[in-house]
Amino acid sequence: MKIILLTLLTGLLPLSVLQAQSTTQASSDGFKITGHITGLKDTTCVLAHYFGATQYIPKDTARVDGAGNMVFEGKKSLPQGLFLVVVPRKGYIQLLITEDQQFSFDTDTASIINAMKISGSKENELFYAYQQKLGKFSEEAQAITMQKKMRNDAASSALFNKQLNDLQKQANAYRAQFLTDNPTTFAAKLFKASSEPEVPPAPKAANGRPDSIWIFNYYKDHFWDDFDFSDERFVRTPFLQSKIERYIKELTVQVPDSLIKEADLVVNKAIAGKNNDIKYYTIYYITSQYEQPKVMGTEGLFVHMFEKYYKTGVMTVSDSSTLKAIGERVAAIKPNLVGKTMLSPVVSDTLRRPINLSAIKADYTVIFFYSPTCGHCRESAPGLKKLIDDYKGKGVEVLAIAIDQSPEEWKKFIKEFKLGNAINGYDFAHKNDFRNQFDVFTTPTVNVLDKNKKILAHKLPAEQIEDFILFQKRQQGDKKTDAAPKNAKASMKK
Structure with a gap:
């Protein structure tokens, strides 16, 4: 393991x-x-x-x-x-x-x-007796299924289906009786916690079929019915984490508003359970999953969890220095969340003229924070050049900002990768703290802004910039996607 x-x-x-x-x-x-x-x-x-x-x-x-x-x-x-x-x-x-x-x-x-x-x-006797009995049902079902594969005529199929249905009823009856006979045991609590909500027959939708939205909402509304938030022993099982993971990541739309609402719902259930270990683990686990989330733009949940539970003392901590460090991390993330208007970096162009972010007129502005000596930045540069050249004058501007190295290294990078069509910026006066002001902990870090300089994407992989912009255009009903010559040529060849 x-x-x-x-x-x-x-x-x-x-x-x-x-x-x-x-x-x-x-x-x-x-x-x-x-x-x-x-x-x-x-x-x-x-x-x-x-x-x-x-x-x-x-x-x-x-x-x-x-x-x-x-x-x-x-x-x-x-x-x-x-x-x-x-x-x-x-x-x-x-x-x-x-x-x-x-x-x-x-x-x-x-x-x-x-x-x-x-x-x-007694608990372990029950724990294994239950598994052994259900295991026998499973073995019988597998045997029937094998026979069904060997004899697929209508009469045999009907017989085997009836046997499988009867077996399932027996298994359900055994489970129900087990839970009835042992309601307060930890074994029963574990089996209930690991089970799925039983969804009753759904009403019909307009198309005459079962209403799938009703089914989903019922399932989600009853997801926590059989979980005992008052029993601290669940911290020392896989079920608390697994259920939080499924509810937050699979049953919730991955946008900050929805995530915050559902995270608070789960935490409130944990608080109502009046067990500190369950409450602390619930808050900790949700917070830990959204500091570096897999879905871009959902860091807002991390900020919310810290400010509502840690900063206020609802969640007591074992390490004050870590609390301070995470607080500093939140302070760096918060101004750079998706939906926020991006602050203008204090940078100048190659002639040392100030660059005003708000003065850049474009439907989309790509901010490319990089280091001239960064290996990944250099690997991304040819693709960035193509994006810059393909979309120049077509509603997309790229502001490429070197966050370190000398002005000479910066200019060498621009020349080497032929980035003259970009808006190239450098902090000659060292006025920016790129790490803490703009959440640039690695390079390259890519932001995509709308025409009002609101952040549409933060930490977007460099190779996904074009796809993201085209997706945004489609979302807004903008069908002018002829700014991608490669696709246009392919279409002409057909």
Whole structure:
């Protein structure tokens, strides 16, 4: 299993979460978990708990003898949650750690779940009995499916479909009965948290088909129904992170306004649960995902999370220096968010004449921050030249700004890559802090502005500039896309 290192933003988590100490301690101090795994010998296993869906924190190790026996033991009780016994080259075994911390397990590497036997832990007995029963249903369904592939006549297909439907009903009935019989167990909570909302039959849309929008809205509105925000043990499972990830990144439109609304909804649920560890992890995880988001223009959620929860003290932190550093990062990002009017850099052209950003008349202005000696900048320069030449006089201007090196290096770069048709700028007086004023942490950094100098794109990959501008034109109903000679020539050849 891969270990993922915690990020810098981990410093924004309270120590109680990082140390993963459960407030619900075992009935007696200490733990002793005795294990036997057939097919394993003469190695070392690690006992660890989840921290989110992709990280785990080791709590103990045990030497496996020649007969496959091991013992995890400690004088201090373990934090409660979903644990892993990491087995070298064999994967891992999941165990529920709750109040019963003196128990044993016996399994086989050939079939870890089906062979699992538990003694001394009711939670783990339920956890594996459920999986074993559903596993049998799955095996039966696979067997029927194989027969269905071999006999595809109408009568056989109808019979097999009925058998599959009956099997599904049995599985659903078993699941419902299990949850009814064990409503307060951690095992039941985990299974409920991992399940999908059951969507009732949808009303018909105007076309006579089930209303897909209604289905989506119902699913989203009931997404959190079976998740217990009051149970801190979920911090030490993969389910809290996974559900936040799905809700925020897959069920929410990736624009700042929508993201902020839904993030606040999830955080409010965590606050209502009245468990600080759940609240802290929820705030931390959402914040961490949008400092360097995969979807351009969504950094606004990162700014919002910091200002609403960290800066106000709703989220207490373990490292004040990290809080200060992230605050400085937010201050750099905020003026450069998509939708903001870009500040005018204090730069001059090759004749040392001041360049006024607001005086550039163009439907789209591309700001290309670069370093004359940057390898990626040099790789991007030929494409940038083509863009400049192709779109000159056609509503697009490029302001190329060298953020460092000498004026001589800057002019050499312009000449080498023939960027004379661009508006070339340099900070002769060293008045700009490009890093903190314009969020230029790497080069090249590309902004695209509209005619009013509002930021349409920030940190756009250089190779995507033309596609982005053409997309913006289409969005605005501007069909004058004949400014792309390559496409025009291709059309003429046809």
